[in-house]
Amino acid sequence: xxxxxxxxxxxxxxxxxxxxxxxxxxxxxxxxxxxxxxxxxxxxxxxxxxxxxxxxxxxxxxxxxxxxxxxxxxxxxxxxxxxxxxxxxxxxxxxxxxxxxxxxxxxxxxxxxxxxxxxxxxxxxxxxxxxxxxxxxxxxxxxxxxxxxxxxxxxxxxxxxxxxxxxxxxxxxxxxxxxxxxxxxxxxxxxxxxxxxxxxx
Amino acid sequence: xxxxxxxxxxxxxxxxxxxxxxxxxxxxxxxxxxxxxxxxxxxxxxxxxxxxxxxxxxxxxxxxxxxxxxxxxxxxxxxxxxxxxxxxxxxxxxxxxxxxxxxxxxxxxxxxxxxxxxxxxxxxxxxxxxxxxxxxxxxxxxxxxxxxxxxxxxxxxxxxxxxxxxxxxxxxxxxxxxxxxxxxxxxxxxxxxxxxxxxxx
DNA sequence: CCTATAACTTAACATTGTTAACTTATTTAT
DNA sequence: ATAAATAAGTTAACAATGTTAAGTTATAGG
Numbered sequence: 001x002x003x004x005x006x007x008x009x010x011x012x013x014x015x016x017x018x019x020x021x022x023x024x025x026x027x028x029x030x031x032x033x034x035x036x037x038x039x040x041x042x043x044x045x046x047x048x049x050x051x052x053x054x055x056x057x058x059x060x061x062x063x064x065x066x067x068x069x070x071x072x073x074x075x076x077x078x079x080x081x082x083x084x085x086x087x088x089x090x091x092x093x094x095x096x097x098x099x100x101x102x103x104x105x106x107x108x109x110x111x112x113x114x115x116x117x118x119x120x121x122x123x124x125x126x127x128x129x130x131x132x133x134x135x136x137x138x139x140x141x142x143x144x145x146x147x148x149x150x151x152x153x154x155x156x157x158x159x160x161x162x163x164x165x166x167x168x169x170x171x172x173x174x175x176x177x178x179x180x181x182x183x184x185x186x187x188x189x190x191x192x193x194x195x196x197x198x199x200x201x
Numbered sequence: 202x203x204x205x206x207x208x209x210x211x212x213x214x215x216x217x218x219x220x221x222x223x224x225x226x227x228x229x230x231x232x233x234x235x236x237x238x239x240x241x242x243x244x245x246x247x248x249x250x251x252x253x254x255x256x257x258x259x260x261x262x263x264x265x266x267x268x269x270x271x272x273x274x275x276x277x278x279x280x281x282x283x284x285x286x287x288x289x290x291x292x293x294x295x296x297x298x299x300x301x302x303x304x305x306x307x308x309x310x311x312x313x314x315x316x317x318x319x320x321x322x323x324x325x326x327x328x329x330x331x332x333x334x335x336x337x338x339x340x341x342x343x344x345x346x347x348x349x350x351x352x353x354x355x356x357x358x359x360x361x362x363x364x365x366x367x368x369x370x371x372x373x374x375x376x377x378x379x380x381x382x383x384x385x386x387x388x389x390x391x392x393x394x395x396x397x398x399x400x401x402x
Numbered sequence: 403c404c405t406a407t408a409a410c411t412t413a414a415c416a417t418t419g420t421t422a423a424c425t426t427a428t429t430t431a432t
Numbered sequence: 433a434t435a436a437a438t439a440a441g442t443t444a445a446c447a448a449t450g451t452t453a454a455g456t457t458a459t460a461g462g
Contacts, residue, residue, distance in 0.1 A: 190353070
Protein backbone atom coordinates (compact mmCIF):
# COMPACT_ATOMS: atom_id res chain seq x y z
CA UNK A 1 0.00 0.00 0.00
CA UNK A 2 3.03 2.24 -0.26
CA UNK A 3 1.80 3.45 -3.58
CA UNK A 4 -0.93 5.58 -2.08
CA UNK A 5 1.57 7.17 0.23
CA UNK A 6 3.87 7.99 -2.65
CA UNK A 7 0.94 9.70 -4.37
CA UNK A 8 0.17 11.67 -1.23
CA UNK A 9 3.83 12.61 -0.94
CA UNK A 10 3.93 13.79 -4.54
CA UNK A 11 0.78 15.79 -4.01
CA UNK A 12 2.19 17.45 -0.94
CA UNK A 13 5.38 18.14 -2.84
CA UNK A 14 3.53 19.95 -5.59
CA UNK A 15 1.58 21.89 -2.96
CA UNK A 16 4.85 23.06 -1.47
CA UNK A 17 6.16 23.92 -4.90
CA UNK A 18 3.13 26.11 -5.55
CA UNK A 19 3.45 27.67 -2.14
CA UNK A 20 7.07 28.65 -2.47
CA UNK A 21 6.57 29.94 -6.00
CA UNK A 22 3.68 32.03 -4.76
CA UNK A 23 5.66 33.38 -1.82
CA UNK A 24 8.58 34.35 -4.00
CA UNK A 25 6.34 36.17 -6.44
CA UNK A 26 4.19 37.82 -3.76
CA UNK A 27 7.29 39.06 -1.99
CA UNK A 28 8.99 40.37 -5.08
CA UNK A 29 6.09 41.79 -7.03
CA UNK A 30 3.34 42.30 -4.49
CA UNK A 31 0.19 40.27 -3.99
CA UNK A 32 -1.92 42.34 -6.40
CA UNK A 33 0.60 42.13 -9.19
CA UNK A 34 0.91 38.37 -9.13
CA UNK A 35 -1.52 36.41 -11.24
CA UNK A 36 -2.37 32.76 -10.95
CA UNK A 37 -0.97 32.35 -14.42
CA UNK A 38 2.37 33.79 -13.34
CA UNK A 39 2.58 31.32 -10.49
CA UNK A 40 1.58 28.51 -12.82
CA UNK A 41 4.22 29.49 -15.35
CA UNK A 42 6.89 29.46 -12.69
CA UNK A 43 6.18 25.90 -11.67
CA UNK A 44 5.45 24.83 -15.25
CA UNK A 45 1.90 23.68 -14.66
CA UNK A 46 -1.35 24.94 -16.04
CA UNK A 47 -3.05 27.70 -14.03
CA UNK A 48 -5.98 25.54 -13.04
CA UNK A 49 -3.76 23.01 -11.34
CA UNK A 50 -3.33 25.47 -8.51
CA UNK A 51 -7.05 25.22 -7.81
CA UNK A 52 -6.64 21.52 -7.09
CA UNK A 53 -4.57 22.47 -4.07
CA UNK A 54 -5.95 25.84 -3.03
CA UNK A 55 -9.50 27.11 -3.02
CA UNK A 56 -8.61 30.45 -4.54
CA UNK A 57 -5.99 33.18 -4.52
CA UNK A 58 -6.91 34.32 -1.02
CA UNK A 59 -6.48 30.80 0.25
CA UNK A 60 -3.03 30.72 -1.29
CA UNK A 61 -2.23 33.98 0.48
CA UNK A 62 -3.54 32.46 3.68
CA UNK A 63 -1.19 29.53 3.44
CA UNK A 64 1.78 31.74 2.68
CA UNK A 65 0.97 33.85 5.73
CA UNK A 66 0.66 30.78 7.91
CA UNK A 67 4.22 29.90 6.99
CA UNK A 68 5.35 33.41 7.76
CA UNK A 69 3.75 33.22 11.18
CA UNK A 70 5.49 29.90 11.78
CA UNK A 71 8.78 31.56 10.92
CA UNK A 72 8.07 34.41 13.28
CA UNK A 73 7.06 32.01 16.01
CA UNK A 74 10.21 30.04 15.51
CA UNK A 75 12.33 33.19 15.67
CA UNK A 76 10.70 34.32 18.89
CA UNK A 77 10.83 30.94 20.59
CA UNK A 78 14.48 30.38 19.82
CA UNK A 79 15.66 33.63 21.33
CA UNK A 80 18.34 33.21 23.91
CA UNK A 81 16.45 34.12 27.04
CA UNK A 82 17.99 35.62 30.10
CA UNK A 83 15.99 33.88 32.77
CA UNK A 84 17.05 36.26 35.50
CA UNK A 85 15.76 39.35 33.71
CA UNK A 86 12.33 39.02 32.06
CA UNK A 87 12.33 42.65 30.98
CA UNK A 88 15.50 42.10 29.03
CA UNK A 89 13.82 39.14 27.34
CA UNK A 90 10.86 41.31 26.45
CA UNK A 91 13.14 43.95 25.01
CA UNK A 92 14.95 41.36 22.94
CA UNK A 93 11.68 39.91 21.72
CA UNK A 94 10.40 43.28 20.64
CA UNK A 95 13.63 43.91 18.83
CA UNK A 96 13.44 40.51 17.15
CA UNK A 97 9.83 41.15 16.14
CA UNK A 98 10.65 44.42 14.40
CA UNK A 99 13.75 42.98 12.81
CA UNK A 100 11.72 40.09 11.46
CA UNK A 101 9.30 42.53 9.91
CA UNK A 102 12.09 44.54 8.32
CA UNK A 103 13.94 41.48 7.11
CA UNK A 104 10.87 40.19 5.28
CA UNK A 105 8.88 43.39 4.79
CA UNK A 106 6.59 42.02 2.13
CA UNK A 107 5.89 38.89 4.15
CA UNK A 108 5.11 41.02 7.14
CA UNK A 109 2.73 43.25 5.25
CA UNK A 110 1.13 40.29 3.57
CA UNK A 111 0.45 38.71 6.93
CA UNK A 112 -0.49 41.66 9.09
CA UNK A 113 -2.08 44.05 6.62
CA UNK A 114 -3.01 42.52 3.30
CA UNK A 115 -4.45 39.28 4.58
CA UNK A 116 -6.89 40.86 7.07
CA UNK A 117 -8.21 42.81 4.11
CA UNK A 118 -8.92 39.78 1.96
CA UNK A 119 -9.74 37.26 4.64
CA UNK A 120 -11.73 39.31 7.04
CA UNK A 121 -13.04 38.06 10.32
CA UNK A 122 -9.87 36.32 11.43
CA UNK A 123 -9.92 36.66 15.16
CA UNK A 124 -7.13 34.42 16.26
CA UNK A 125 -9.02 31.17 16.06
CA UNK A 126 -8.12 28.42 18.45
CA UNK A 127 -5.01 26.47 17.56
CA UNK A 128 -3.99 28.90 14.83
CA UNK A 129 -0.40 29.90 14.45
CA UNK A 130 -1.33 33.50 15.08
CA UNK A 131 -2.67 32.49 18.45
CA UNK A 132 0.57 30.73 19.26
CA UNK A 133 2.58 33.82 18.37
CA UNK A 134 0.50 35.98 20.62
CA UNK A 135 0.68 33.40 23.39
CA UNK A 136 4.43 33.56 23.11
CA UNK A 137 4.34 37.32 23.63
CA UNK A 138 1.82 36.86 26.41
CA UNK A 139 4.12 34.47 28.25
CA UNK A 140 7.04 36.85 28.17
CA UNK A 141 4.94 39.78 29.25
CA UNK A 142 3.31 37.84 32.05
CA UNK A 143 6.69 37.14 33.62
CA UNK A 144 7.34 40.85 33.80
CA UNK A 145 3.92 41.52 35.23
CA UNK A 146 4.08 38.76 37.81
CA UNK A 147 7.32 40.05 39.17
CA UNK A 148 5.51 43.36 39.61
CA UNK A 149 8.03 45.19 37.53
CA UNK A 150 5.24 46.82 35.58
CA UNK A 151 2.68 49.22 36.86
CA UNK A 152 -0.07 47.57 34.91
CA UNK A 153 -1.38 44.41 36.57
CA UNK A 154 -3.28 43.31 33.49
CA UNK A 155 -1.25 41.02 31.25
CA UNK A 156 -3.55 41.53 28.28
CA UNK A 157 -3.27 45.28 28.37
CA UNK A 158 0.48 45.19 28.68
CA UNK A 159 0.85 42.76 25.81
CA UNK A 160 -1.42 44.69 23.53
CA UNK A 161 0.35 47.97 24.24
CA UNK A 162 3.66 46.34 23.45
CA UNK A 163 2.31 44.86 20.24
CA UNK A 164 0.94 48.25 19.16
CA UNK A 165 4.34 49.84 19.58
CA UNK A 166 6.37 47.30 17.64
CA UNK A 167 3.72 46.88 14.97
CA UNK A 168 3.56 50.63 14.49
CA UNK A 169 7.24 51.26 14.07
CA UNK A 170 7.65 48.21 11.83
CA UNK A 171 4.94 49.30 9.44
CA UNK A 172 6.03 52.92 9.32
CA UNK A 173 9.57 51.93 8.44
CA UNK A 174 8.32 49.57 5.76
CA UNK A 175 5.72 51.83 4.23
CA UNK A 176 7.56 55.15 4.28
CA UNK A 177 11.16 54.29 3.49
CA UNK A 178 11.79 57.80 2.20
CA UNK A 179 10.52 59.59 5.27
CA UNK A 180 13.29 61.50 7.08
CA UNK A 181 13.58 59.01 9.90
CA UNK A 182 16.21 59.33 12.53
CA UNK A 183 18.70 56.51 12.47
CA UNK A 184 16.63 53.33 12.08
CA UNK A 185 18.15 51.28 14.87
CA UNK A 186 17.92 54.16 17.26
CA UNK A 187 14.26 54.60 16.47
CA UNK A 188 13.44 50.94 17.04
CA UNK A 189 15.37 50.84 20.28
CA UNK A 190 13.80 54.04 21.50
CA UNK A 191 10.30 52.83 20.72
CA UNK A 192 10.84 49.63 22.67
CA UNK A 193 12.74 51.32 25.47
CA UNK A 194 10.13 54.05 25.81
CA UNK A 195 7.26 51.60 25.91
CA UNK A 196 8.92 49.44 28.54
CA UNK A 197 9.84 52.51 30.57
CA UNK A 198 6.26 53.66 30.37
CA UNK A 199 5.01 50.30 31.54
CA UNK A 200 7.16 50.45 34.64
CA UNK A 201 5.77 52.18 37.69
CA UNK B 202 -14.14 86.68 -19.91
CA UNK B 203 -16.44 85.05 -17.38
CA UNK B 204 -17.12 82.25 -19.80
CA UNK B 205 -13.72 80.68 -19.36
CA UNK B 206 -14.16 80.76 -15.63
CA UNK B 207 -17.51 79.05 -15.87
CA UNK B 208 -15.85 76.31 -17.89
CA UNK B 209 -13.12 75.95 -15.34
CA UNK B 210 -15.70 75.86 -12.59
CA UNK B 211 -17.65 73.15 -14.35
CA UNK B 212 -14.50 71.15 -14.91
CA UNK B 213 -13.55 71.45 -11.25
CA UNK B 214 -17.06 70.45 -10.33
CA UNK B 215 -16.86 67.25 -12.33
CA UNK B 216 -13.47 66.54 -10.83
CA UNK B 217 -14.96 66.80 -7.38
CA UNK B 218 -17.85 64.62 -8.44
CA UNK B 219 -15.44 61.91 -9.58
CA UNK B 220 -13.43 62.29 -6.42
CA UNK B 221 -16.32 61.90 -4.04
CA UNK B 222 -17.75 58.98 -5.99
CA UNK B 223 -14.35 57.32 -5.88
CA UNK B 224 -13.95 57.94 -2.14
CA UNK B 225 -17.37 56.52 -1.38
CA UNK B 226 -16.70 53.39 -3.40
CA UNK B 227 -13.14 52.94 -2.12
CA UNK B 228 -14.33 53.26 1.44
CA UNK B 229 -17.28 50.92 1.08
CA UNK B 230 -15.86 48.25 -1.19
CA UNK B 231 -12.09 48.60 -0.92
CA UNK B 232 -9.68 50.06 -3.43
CA UNK B 233 -9.04 46.76 -5.21
CA UNK B 234 -12.71 45.99 -5.65
CA UNK B 235 -13.58 49.29 -7.27
CA UNK B 236 -13.23 49.54 -11.02
CA UNK B 237 -13.03 52.65 -13.10
CA UNK B 238 -16.25 51.57 -14.72
CA UNK B 239 -18.00 51.42 -11.37
CA UNK B 240 -16.96 54.96 -10.60
CA UNK B 241 -18.01 56.07 -14.06
CA UNK B 242 -21.42 54.44 -13.68
CA UNK B 243 -21.98 56.19 -10.40
CA UNK B 244 -21.43 59.63 -11.88
CA UNK B 245 -23.13 58.70 -15.16
CA UNK B 246 -20.18 59.39 -17.42
CA UNK B 247 -18.20 57.08 -19.62
CA UNK B 248 -15.19 55.41 -17.96
CA UNK B 249 -12.66 57.25 -20.08
CA UNK B 250 -13.88 60.62 -18.89
CA UNK B 251 -12.14 59.96 -15.60
CA UNK B 252 -8.84 59.90 -17.45
CA UNK B 253 -9.39 63.49 -18.53
CA UNK B 254 -9.12 64.49 -14.89
CA UNK B 255 -6.81 61.89 -13.40
CA UNK B 256 -3.77 60.20 -14.85
CA UNK B 257 -4.78 56.73 -13.70
CA UNK B 258 -6.36 54.85 -10.82
CA UNK B 259 -3.37 55.42 -8.54
CA UNK B 260 -3.60 59.14 -9.18
CA UNK B 261 -7.23 59.02 -8.19
CA UNK B 262 -6.26 57.24 -4.99
CA UNK B 263 -3.62 59.88 -4.44
CA UNK B 264 -6.15 62.67 -4.63
CA UNK B 265 -8.55 60.90 -2.30
CA UNK B 266 -5.74 60.46 0.22
CA UNK B 267 -4.77 64.09 -0.06
CA UNK B 268 -8.27 65.02 1.01
CA UNK B 269 -8.08 62.58 3.90
CA UNK B 270 -4.84 64.14 5.06
CA UNK B 271 -6.45 67.59 4.85
CA UNK B 272 -9.26 66.32 7.04
CA UNK B 273 -6.82 64.91 9.53
CA UNK B 274 -4.82 68.12 9.52
CA UNK B 275 -7.96 70.12 10.10
CA UNK B 276 -8.97 67.88 12.97
CA UNK B 277 -5.59 68.20 14.64
CA UNK B 278 -5.30 71.94 14.17
CA UNK B 279 -8.73 72.68 15.54
CA UNK B 280 -8.19 70.86 18.80
CA UNK B 281 -8.85 72.96 21.84
CA UNK B 282 -5.35 73.37 23.17
CA UNK B 283 -4.50 73.88 26.79
CA UNK B 284 -1.64 76.31 26.48
CA UNK B 285 -0.46 75.79 30.00
CA UNK B 286 0.04 72.05 29.61
CA UNK B 287 1.73 70.92 26.39
CA UNK B 288 1.73 67.29 27.46
CA UNK B 289 -2.03 67.36 27.80
CA UNK B 290 -2.22 68.77 24.28
CA UNK B 291 -0.02 65.96 23.02
CA UNK B 292 -2.22 63.41 24.74
CA UNK B 293 -5.32 64.91 23.20
CA UNK B 294 -3.71 64.98 19.78
CA UNK B 295 -2.75 61.36 19.99
CA UNK B 296 -6.25 60.50 21.02
CA UNK B 297 -7.69 62.54 18.16
CA UNK B 298 -5.33 60.87 15.70
CA UNK B 299 -6.43 57.36 16.66
CA UNK B 300 -10.07 58.36 16.75
CA UNK B 301 -9.77 59.82 13.29
CA UNK B 302 -8.34 56.54 12.06
CA UNK B 303 -11.12 54.53 13.66
CA UNK B 304 -13.85 56.88 12.46
CA UNK B 305 -12.71 56.54 8.85
CA UNK B 306 -10.87 53.23 8.93
CA UNK B 307 -10.88 52.68 5.20
CA UNK B 308 -9.69 56.22 4.55
CA UNK B 309 -6.93 55.74 7.07
CA UNK B 310 -5.78 52.48 5.55
CA UNK B 311 -6.02 53.92 2.07
CA UNK B 312 -3.78 56.80 3.05
CA UNK B 313 -1.24 55.16 5.32
CA UNK B 314 -1.03 51.64 3.99
CA UNK B 315 -2.51 51.16 0.54
CA UNK B 316 -1.20 54.33 -1.04
CA UNK B 317 2.46 53.76 -0.12
CA UNK B 318 2.12 50.41 -1.85
CA UNK B 319 0.88 51.83 -5.13
CA UNK B 320 2.64 55.16 -5.11
CA UNK B 321 6.01 54.24 -3.76
CA UNK B 322 8.74 56.69 -3.00
CA UNK B 323 6.57 59.28 -1.31
CA UNK B 324 8.88 60.79 1.23
CA UNK B 325 6.92 63.73 2.51
CA UNK B 326 7.74 66.08 -0.34
CA UNK B 327 7.95 69.75 0.40
CA UNK B 328 4.64 71.53 0.72
CA UNK B 329 2.66 68.30 0.75
CA UNK B 330 -0.24 67.88 3.10
CA UNK B 331 1.51 64.94 4.70
CA UNK B 332 4.36 67.22 5.60
CA UNK B 333 1.97 69.67 7.19
CA UNK B 334 0.41 66.94 9.29
CA UNK B 335 3.77 65.85 10.56
CA UNK B 336 4.81 69.44 11.20
CA UNK B 337 1.71 69.82 13.31
CA UNK B 338 2.75 66.85 15.42
CA UNK B 339 6.29 68.16 15.52
CA UNK B 340 5.14 71.50 16.88
CA UNK B 341 3.21 69.93 19.71
CA UNK B 342 6.03 67.60 20.60
CA UNK B 343 8.62 70.35 20.50
CA UNK B 344 6.77 72.32 23.15
CA UNK B 345 6.99 69.34 25.45
CA UNK B 346 10.65 68.88 24.68
CA UNK B 347 11.56 72.52 25.10
CA UNK B 348 10.03 72.65 28.52
CA UNK B 349 12.28 69.73 29.34
CA UNK B 350 9.40 67.57 30.36
CA UNK B 351 10.75 64.74 28.27
CA UNK B 352 13.95 62.86 28.79
CA UNK B 353 14.66 62.85 25.11
CA UNK B 354 16.09 66.11 23.84
CA UNK B 355 15.61 65.22 20.22
CA UNK B 356 12.28 66.44 18.85
CA UNK B 357 12.44 64.15 15.82
CA UNK B 358 12.93 61.02 17.88
CA UNK B 359 10.14 61.92 20.24
CA UNK B 360 7.73 62.65 17.43
CA UNK B 361 8.53 59.48 15.55
CA UNK B 362 8.12 57.34 18.66
CA UNK B 363 4.76 58.92 19.30
CA UNK B 364 3.68 58.39 15.73
CA UNK B 365 4.71 54.72 15.88
CA UNK B 366 2.56 54.16 18.93
CA UNK B 367 -0.64 55.74 17.63
CA UNK B 368 -0.19 54.33 14.15
CA UNK B 369 0.32 50.86 15.58
CA UNK B 370 -2.73 50.78 17.78
CA UNK B 371 -4.90 52.34 15.10
CA UNK B 372 -3.99 49.76 12.51
CA UNK B 373 -4.28 46.81 14.84
CA UNK B 374 -7.77 47.86 15.87
CA UNK B 375 -8.77 48.34 12.25
CA UNK B 376 -7.22 45.18 10.84
CA UNK B 377 -8.08 42.72 13.58
CA UNK B 378 -11.53 43.70 14.78
CA UNK B 379 -12.18 40.18 16.04
CA UNK B 380 -9.05 39.92 18.13
CA UNK B 381 -9.82 39.67 21.86
CA UNK B 382 -8.83 43.22 22.62
CA UNK B 383 -9.30 44.68 26.03
CA UNK B 384 -11.80 47.51 26.07
CA UNK B 385 -10.95 49.64 23.05
CA UNK B 386 -10.86 53.05 24.74
CA UNK B 387 -8.77 51.73 27.54
CA UNK B 388 -6.26 50.31 25.08
CA UNK B 389 -5.93 53.56 23.19
CA UNK B 390 -5.55 55.59 26.36
CA UNK B 391 -3.04 53.17 27.80
CA UNK B 392 -0.94 53.20 24.64
CA UNK B 393 -0.78 57.00 24.65
CA UNK B 394 -0.34 57.25 28.38
CA UNK B 395 2.40 54.63 28.40
CA UNK B 396 4.30 56.27 25.57
CA UNK B 397 4.16 59.69 27.19
CA UNK B 398 5.17 58.24 30.55
CA UNK B 399 8.07 56.50 28.88
CA UNK B 400 9.17 59.73 27.25
CA UNK B 401 9.33 61.50 30.57
CA UNK B 402 12.50 61.24 32.58
C1' DC C 403 -9.21 -6.06 -19.60
C1' DC C 404 -12.51 -2.97 -18.13
C1' DT C 405 -13.96 0.75 -15.29
C1' DA C 406 -13.57 4.31 -11.92
C1' DT C 407 -10.84 7.84 -10.21
C1' DA C 408 -7.36 11.01 -9.79
C1' DA C 409 -4.34 14.52 -12.08
C1' DC C 410 -4.12 17.74 -15.19
C1' DT C 411 -5.20 20.76 -19.32
C1' DT C 412 -7.93 23.45 -22.76
C1' DA C 413 -11.29 26.64 -23.56
C1' DA C 414 -14.25 29.91 -22.12
C1' DC C 415 -16.52 33.76 -19.19
C1' DA C 416 -17.03 38.15 -17.44
C1' DT C 417 -14.32 41.90 -15.65
C1' DT C 418 -10.19 44.66 -15.16
C1' DG C 419 -7.07 49.26 -16.37
C1' DT C 420 -5.87 51.82 -20.16
C1' DT C 421 -5.19 53.64 -25.05
C1' DA C 422 -6.44 55.15 -29.65
C1' DA C 423 -9.65 56.75 -32.68
C1' DC C 424 -13.81 59.01 -33.32
C1' DT C 425 -17.70 62.34 -32.66
C1' DT C 426 -19.64 66.48 -31.23
C1' DA C 427 -19.88 70.97 -29.62
C1' DT C 428 -17.78 75.35 -28.67
C1' DT C 429 -14.39 78.98 -29.08
C1' DT C 430 -11.16 81.71 -31.77
C1' DA C 431 -9.29 83.87 -35.94
C1' DT C 432 -9.87 85.60 -40.34
C1' DA D 433 -20.10 84.71 -41.08
C1' DT D 434 -17.28 80.93 -42.02
C1' DA D 435 -13.23 78.06 -41.41
C1' DA D 436 -9.96 76.18 -38.25
C1' DA D 437 -8.70 74.82 -33.82
C1' DT D 438 -9.66 73.20 -29.34
C1' DA D 439 -12.07 71.05 -25.83
C1' DA D 440 -15.18 67.40 -23.84
C1' DG D 441 -16.79 63.22 -24.15
C1' DT D 442 -17.76 58.53 -26.14
C1' DT D 443 -17.14 53.95 -28.49
C1' DA D 444 -14.41 50.20 -29.42
C1' DA D 445 -10.60 47.62 -28.60
C1' DC D 446 -6.43 45.56 -26.18
C1' DA D 447 -4.16 42.32 -23.26
C1' DA D 448 -4.53 40.49 -18.68
C1' DT D 449 -7.15 39.04 -14.61
C1' DG D 450 -9.62 35.17 -11.32
C1' DT D 451 -12.33 31.36 -11.83
C1' DT D 452 -15.38 27.54 -13.67
C1' DA D 453 -16.88 23.78 -16.68
C1' DA D 454 -15.81 20.47 -19.69
C1' DG D 455 -12.57 17.54 -21.60
C1' DT D 456 -8.34 14.53 -21.71
C1' DT D 457 -5.06 11.34 -20.16
C1' DA D 458 -3.02 8.13 -17.32
C1' DT D 459 -3.16 5.06 -13.58
C1' DA D 460 -5.30 2.02 -9.87
C1' DG D 461 -8.42 -1.61 -8.36
C1' DG D 462 -11.46 -5.33 -9.39
